[in-house]
Amino acid sequence: MSFTNGKDIMVFVETNENEPVKAALEVIAKASELAKAESVNLVGLLLGSNTDEAAKICAASGVNKIVIVEEDSENVEVIGNIVAEMAKKYDPSLLLMGSTLAGKDIAAEVAKKCETACVTDVINIAEGEEGLTFTAPVYGGTLLNDVVITNDSLKMASVRPGSFKKNELDESLSAEIVKEEVEEIKDLKTIIKETIAEVGESVNLEEAEIVVVGGRGMGSKENFELIHELAKVCGGVVGGTRPVTEEDWISRSQQVGQSGKIITPKLYIGAGVSGAIQHLSGISGSDYIVAINKDEDAPIFEIADVGIVGDAMKVLPLMIEAIKKIKEEN
Ligand SMILES: Cc1cc2nc3c(=O)[nH]c(=O)nc-3n(C[C@H](O)[C@H](O)[C@H](O)COP(=O)(O)OP(=O)(O)OC[C@H]3O[C@@H](n4cnc5c(N)ncnc54)[C@H](O)[C@@H]3O)c2cc1C
Structure with missing residues (x-):
């Protein structure tokens, strides 16, 4: 049963420093698989005045047609308006985007403007007997919900980062490029007066290959230095649990989890x-998950690949020294 009825699939490609974010490339991978199965085009929507590199990456990832709107605004209302206008113009059967911090807000804005349903934070998309089925975790991930959008118009979903593997780039692929303009919205409810980079925030947790997270068990901001040190020796970035950000041991932007x-x-x-x-x-x-906790019954051990039962204040210095030694030997 075709869910597209011959209509294209569209992906809103979020970028950071003029390149698609990892979550966007993962969405493109899944969307290109669905588009191939339905024999329709995969349209990528890019926003910005410097999109050449991003367009190349999109094409090499499997996007057939790239729509570019020259807009650098970070205002969710502005972005949401452009994505909605393009969705109305190109009339795709399905519109997908990454469920990043920005993506979640943009998806809600677009769904409202397009008057359609949006399944948020989906971890799988598959064609089922009742139609295209979106699987999304609920109750903090304790249950999985299968959702089918039954309307015949635009279906929308935001996809949780890490749900799909991005495609290997194939430089031999090319895409048609179309430039579009969208009229500015007049009655903006939010105006961004100034953007200030958070002091100390030089990390992009969502893109990082190694993340070292400290929890309340680190005991104090001074002890938390061990987390920074381990991250430094492994070439990773630092994250924290909610209590840690509430204690101000690290910034709020470094919180990892459901509300981070x-x-x-x-x-x-x-x-x-x-x-x-x-x-x-x-x-x-x-x-790969490595957990250090002094309580052998801590729930994190249930999902850890390696669990170390011990006092983090004793284990972390040993790990730091061991990694330093390996690096010196190589
Ligand atoms: C709506 C909602 C949203 C939330 N969102 C988030 C979120 O995004 N991210 C998040 O992290 N939490 C979130 N929380 C909070 C979450 O429920 C937990 O309270 C929090 O994750 C616990 O943080 P923790 O593991 O650092 O602290 P604790 O649960 O207090 O655990 C500390 C651990 O450290 C261990 N420990 C103590 N001393 C040592 C030592 N010396 N060496 C080794 N181990 C030691 C203890 O055995 C214990 O297991 C949310 C809660 C709600 C209700």
């Missing part, structure tokens, strides 16, 4: 982290 960042590193190391469901739902896409 969803991360998909190759390696996650968590020390003094209990493994509450709200934290685990943000790290379950990690390839």
